[in-house]
Amino acid sequence: MTRYQHLANLLAERIEQGLYRHGEKLPSVRALSHEHGVSISTVQQAYQKLEDLQLITPQPRSGYFVAPRKAQPPVPAMSRPVQRPVEVTQWEQVLTLLGGRGDKSMAAFGGGSPDVSQSSLKPLWREMSRIVQHHPGDILNYDELAGRRDLREQIARLMLDGGTVATADDIIITQGCHAALSIALFSVCKPGDIVAVESPCYYGTMQLLRGFNIKAIEIPTDSQTGISIEALELALEQWPIKGVILVPNCNNPLGFIMPDDRKRAILALAQRHDLAIFEDDIYGELANEYPRPRTIKSWDIDGRVLLCSSFTKTIAPGLRVGWIVPGRYRDRVLHMKYATSGTTVPTTQMAVASFIREGHYHRHVRRMRQIYQQNMETYTCWVRQYFPCGICVTRPQGGFLLWVELPELVDMVCVGQQLARLKIQIAPGSLFSASGKYRNCLRLNCGLPPTEQHQRVVAQLGEAIRVAIEWNNAR
Amino acid sequence: MTRYQHLANLLAERIEQGLYRHGEKLPSVRALSHEHGVSISTVQQAYQKLEDLQLITPQPRSGYFVAPRKAQPPVPAMSRPVQRPVEVTQWEQVLTLLGGRGDKSMAAFGGGSPDVSQSSLKPLWREMSRIVQHHPGDILNYDELAGRRDLREQIARLMLDGGTVATADDIIITQGCHAALSIALFSVCKPGDIVAVESPCYYGTMQLLRGFNIKAIEIPTDSQTGISIEALELALEQWPIKGVILVPNCNNPLGFIMPDDRKRAILALAQRHDLAIFEDDIYGELANEYPRPRTIKSWDIDGRVLLCSSFTKTIAPGLRVGWIVPGRYRDRVLHMKYATSGTTVPTTQMAVASFIREGHYHRHVRRMRQIYQQNMETYTCWVRQYFPCGICVTRPQGGFLLWVELPELVDMVCVGQQLARLKIQIAPGSLFSASGKYRNCLRLNCGLPPTEQHQRVVAQLGEAIRVAIEWNNAR
Numbered sequence: 001m002t003r004y005q006h007l008a009n010l011l012a013e014r015i016e017q018g019l020y021r022h023g024e025k026l027p028s029v030r031a032l033s034h035e036h037g038v039s040i041s042t043v044q045q046a047y048q049k050l051e052d053l054q055l056i057t058p059q060p061r062s063g064y065f066v067a068p069r070k071a072q073p074p075v076p077a078m079s080r081p082v083q084r085p086v087e088v089t090q091w092e093q094v095l096t097l098l099g100g101r102g103d104k105s106m107a108a109f110g111g112g113s114p115d116v117s118q119s120s121l122k123p124l125w126r127e128m129s130r131i132v133q134h135h136p137g138d139i140l141n142y143d144e145l146a147g148r149r150d151l152r153e154q155i156a157r158l159m160l161d162g163g164t165v166a167t168a169d170d171i172i173i174t175q176g177c178h179a180a181l182s183i184a185l186f187s188v189c190k191p192g193d194i195v196a197v198e199s200p201c202y203y204g205t206m207q208l209l210r211g212f213n214i215k216a217i218e219i220p221t222d223s224q225t226g227i228s229i230e231a232l233e234l235a236l237e238q239w240p241i242k243g244v245i246l247v248p249n250c251n252n253p254l255g256f257i258m259p260d261d262r263k264r265a266i267l268a269l270a271q272r273h274d275l276a277i278f279e280d281d282i283y284g285e286l287a288n289e290y291p292r293p294r295t296i297k298s299w300d301i302d303g304r305v306l307l308c309s310s311f312t313k314t315i316a317p318g319l320r321v322g323w324i325v326p327g328r329y330r331d332r333v334l335h336m337k338y339a340t341s342g343t344t345v346p347t348t349q350m351a352v353a354s355f356i357r358e359g360h361y362h363r364h365v366r367r368m369r370q371i372y373q374q375n376m377e378t379y380t381c382w383v384r385q386y387f388p389c390g391i392c393v394t395r396p397q398g399g400f401l402l403w404v405e406l407p408e409l410v411d412m413v414c415v416g417q418q419l420a421r422l423k424i425q426i427a428p429g430s431l432f433s434a435s436g437k438y439r440n441c442l443r444l445n446c447g448l449p450p451t452e453q454h455q456r457v458v459a460q461l462g463e464a465i466r467v468a469i470e471w472n473n474a475r
Numbered sequence: 476m477t478r479y480q481h482l483a484n485l486l487a488e489r490i491e492q493g494l495y496r497h498g499e500k501l502p503s504v505r506a507l508s509h510e511h512g513v514s515i516s517t518v519q520q521a522y523q524k525l526e527d528l529q530l531i532t533p534q535p536r537s538g539y540f541v542a543p544r545k546a547q548p549p550v551p552a553m554s555r556p557v558q559r560p561v562e563v564t565q566w567e568q569v570l571t572l573l574g575g576r577g578d579k580s581m582a583a584f585g586g587g588s589p590d591v592s593q594s595s596l597k598p599l600w601r602e603m604s605r606i607v608q609h610h611p612g613d614i615l616n617y618d619e620l621a622g623r624r625d626l627r628e629q630i631a632r633l634m635l636d637g638g639t640v641a642t643a644d645d646i647i648i649t650q651g652c653h654a655a656l657s658i659a660l661f662s663v664c665k666p667g668d669i670v671a672v673e674s675p676c677y678y679g680t681m682q683l684l685r686g687f688n689i690k691a692i693e694i695p696t697d698s699q700t701g702i703s704i705e706a707l708e709l710a711l712e713q714w715p716i717k718g719v720i721l722v723p724n725c726n727n728p729l730g731f732i733m734p735d736d737r738k739r740a741i742l743a744l745a746q747r748h749d750l751a752i753f754e755d756d757i758y759g760e761l762a763n764e765y766p767r768p769r770t771i772k773s774w775d776i777d778g779r780v781l782l783c784s785s786f787t788k789t790i791a792p793g794l795r796v797g798w799i800v801p802g803r804y805r806d807r808v809l810h811m812k813y814a815t816s817g818t819t820v821p822t823t824q825m826a827v828a829s830f831i832r833e834g835h836y837h838r839h840v841r842r843m844r845q846i847y848q849q850n851m852e853t854y855t856c857w858v859r860q861y862f863p864c865g866i867c868v869t870r871p872q873g874g875f876l877l878w879v880e881l882p883e884l885v886d887m888v889c890v891g892q893q894l895a896r897l898k899i900q901i902a903p904g905s906l907f908s909a910s911g912k913y914r915n916c917l918r919l920n921c922g923l924p925p926t927e928q929h930q931r932v933v934a935q936l937g938e939a940i941r942v943a944i945e946w947n948n949a950r
Contacts, residue, residue, distance in 0.1 A: 091810060095620075098813070102619045116615040125614070128822070129607045132600050139600070140591040140791035145573050175650055178817040190688070191666055204817070211814025213665070316615035320820045335566060338573070339686025342653040342679070345795045345820045347603070 004045035076392040081199035081218035088210035110427040120364040128351035143343040147173020151353040163298030176322040177310035184306040187332040196244040200432030226258035243276035250283035255396025281309040287398035303327030319348040372400040378450040386462030400447040409472040479520035551867040556674035556693035563685035585902040595839040603826035618818040622648020626828040638773030651797040652785035659781040662807040671719040675907030701733035718751035725758035728918040730871025756784040762873035778802030794823040847875040853925040861937030875922040884947040
């Protein structure tokens with residue numbers, strides 16, 4: 001973090017805590033410079049940042065004052081999905097969203113791409129280039145079926161931070177987290193089975209269920225504590241549910257981290273009902289808190305949790321390096337890896353292993369955690385500023401995704417189609433429901449750097465929503 | 476091709492055609508040097524090569540003589556598999572075979588790895604290194620779901636050689652041919668369905684069926700003309716078969732190229748019975764004949780052929796770049812690609828596209844075709860020399876795989892276990908049958924350069940088989 005960011009954060013905290021109150025004059029630039037031993041321009045930058053965030057307002061020739069405190073928008077309430085197994089729909093919408101990837105002029109707020117523009121990633125392609133030149137034999141030949149051992153050893157070490165104890169032999173490399181989930185699901189379920197999911201639930205996971213003809217039962221989920229264990233228990237009594245897919249850490253799309261006692265409670269429930277848990281930990285390393293939150297897998301004593309993850313969000317999507325810790329399902333998972341795809345690309349596996357080994361990974365992730373946290377604060381401010389009243393916004397505990405709930409009548413699928421013409425891509429909430437609920441919601445990717453251009457996009461977005469509301473009211 | 480190889484081929488042809496007869500003296504080194512305008516040492520090298528192939532024998536102070544003509548071993552007869560749908564077994568054996576990949580001290584005659592040691596591959600990793608350094612944005616981000624357009628355009632051009640007319644939009648990139656087949660099968664079939672396969676059939680395809688709980692009905696297959704259309708027709712009358720998996724060009728493991736009229740006949744049969752054809756063309760570019768043979772897809776007018784291929788055998792396995800031309804199943808195939816794995820690695824796709832665009836691909840494949848053809852001749856000679864009598868050997872029309880049929884009693888699964896201790900890995904024939912038939916057969920990878928060391932391995936192999944036969948006779 002740079003000095004001015006550090007100072008801005010400190011001041012923001014003091015305002016938040018009420019140490020500087022609404023309307024109060026802030027210390028002069030000179031005084032702060034003296035107090036913190038930083039340059040005048042550093043203080044000016046920090047004040048500019050706070051002004052951007054609308055926490056302070058400048059008054060000509062008088063200095064800076066604490067801005068009137070706008071109430072934070074409330075968080076979304078517990079979701080209330082359909083309470084029976086349904087077939088997943090919405091593929092056409094997902095396809096439209098994916099179709100936007102090729103178009104570089106599009107402001108891609110709909111996808112889940114991380115920021116890959118930071119200099120802390122440079123060692124990655126330096127390493128990759130070195131590997132390509134010096135290890136042609138390794139990069140050209142078939143890899144081991146379970147994936148490269150050196151990488152698996154590095155992953156085993158990383159996972160200790162989340163409390164997951166696994167050896168290299170317990171890990172199977174896959175082509176990203178999506179492939180990991182796909183292989184995991186396919187190793188446990190068969191077509192026609194029922195699987196429980198959080199609601200809202202990441203559209204990629206939904207489409208995976210659709211592809212395999214597995215039915216989804218969507219369970220009410222709280223935007224701060226996660227899936228309702230009580231509702232899941234009720235569903236288990238009614239339906240022959242095979243497993244449950246969870247994103248307990250830095251949930252996609254809601255951003256919560258399930259409290260530890262709830263993680264343990266859901267594991268106990270799974271044990272009682274002999275359920276498999278598919279734990280998607282792809283955003284787990286990007287939690288605001290440090291050390292990172294524990295995985296459900298970390299308490300798993302009978303191997304029923306299949307932990308799936310990847311370096312897509314923490315390093316880069318183009319690597320396509322993910323993994324499964326399959327517990328008791330190892331043999332079946334290895335066979336399904338062979339059946340669905342065979343071995344994975346050695347080049348990117350080697351580059352990642354080396355990126356971790358040389359210490360670049362931890363440095364990069366530490367940096368990205370802070371950047372994403374600041375991004376989300378900025379985007380939340382913008383949403384508050386440009387969106388109409390009466391909205392709910394999540395307060396993510398990690399990752400880089402915001403979930404916004406708009407008034408009931410707004411149809412984000414329609415608004416999204418209009419926005420696409422303006423080269424703005426968003427993910428309407430309906431993608432995150434098996435049956436197309438949450439049309440009045442949207443997910444916003446705060447991985448995109450909060451530039452002025454992106455600020456304008458959020459303003460356009462707010463305007464489009466405002467128009468939609470007015471149009472609805474006029475009918 | 477070097478000069479001496481050219482000359483050796485020419486002389487071998489003349490011997491084959493009977494222009495030089497058994498026992499006849501060959502022209503002197505000096506005469507040949509004069510006749511062909513090449514150096515003395517070139518002629519000596521050519522003669523050495525022919526001697527290695529046992530086509531000629533030197534007689535001290537008299538020169539070279541045409542060797543007594545050994546009868547070529549006969550080719551295997553039409554296979555006779557079980558005539559009903561069965562569940563695929565043999566996974567444990569496949570796992571053992573795959574397990575050997577990590578061990579570099581193993582002579583890997585069991586797998587299907589191509590030779591990646593040739594200098595004509597060098598531009599590939601030069602390109603890859605350049606791409607990594609100059610296009611970090613492209614290699615780090617998500618790719619298009621269908622795969623990179625520049626690569627698809629190159630593939631569309633390549634496929635014209637096999638008569639396949641497709642645009643970039645008709646092609647979907649996958650993580651290798653295995654993933655292509657997996658997605659293709661999964662897009663058309665569901666668990667419990669029956670699919671017809673050639674017999675013997677590549678074990679990877681078999682295990683794919685097993686993974687998806689699809690039953691295989693093995694159809695008698697001739698080692699020179701391919702699947703018996705009559706037997707397939709009979710099976711179609713008895714069973715609700717959904718599709719047929721074929722490797723019509725440079726078949727794995729038998730090496731045949733289906734004659735064009737038989738390709739058309741099987742397509743007509745598929746049309747009459749509304750079957751899908753899964754055409755695996757992975758070895759098609761490595762046919763001995765030039766121009767390369769046509770695909771069944773090239774006659775496909777109603778989009779029922781799903782052509783699957785990759786650069787695994789023509790360039791390198793580590794790239795994991797394959798593709799499908801899915802015909803009428805495009806939407807479903809795209810969805811299944813998304814469901815099973817999402818996007819593929821951009822780096823290797825870009826490297827391949829550039830390798831083709833710059834003309835390196837055609838140069839490399841031309842070279843490899845010749846190398847593999849020579850390798851197979853040499854290995855066939857060695858098999859003839861070191862293996863006991865009473866064997867049948869295929870005469871592959873391309874690719875780099877030999878299939879050897881031994882006397883009925885020999886159990887190559889047992890022999891293989893003994894050989895593994897000597898660090899020799901072979902693929903016992905039982906892998907190529909759903910129900911473990913062909914235990915008296917083996918597949919030999921002639922992609923491995925025919926070095927002296929490998930000659931010794933073939934000798935050891937022959938010896939192990941001889942011992943097994945003697946042991947059986949003694950019982």
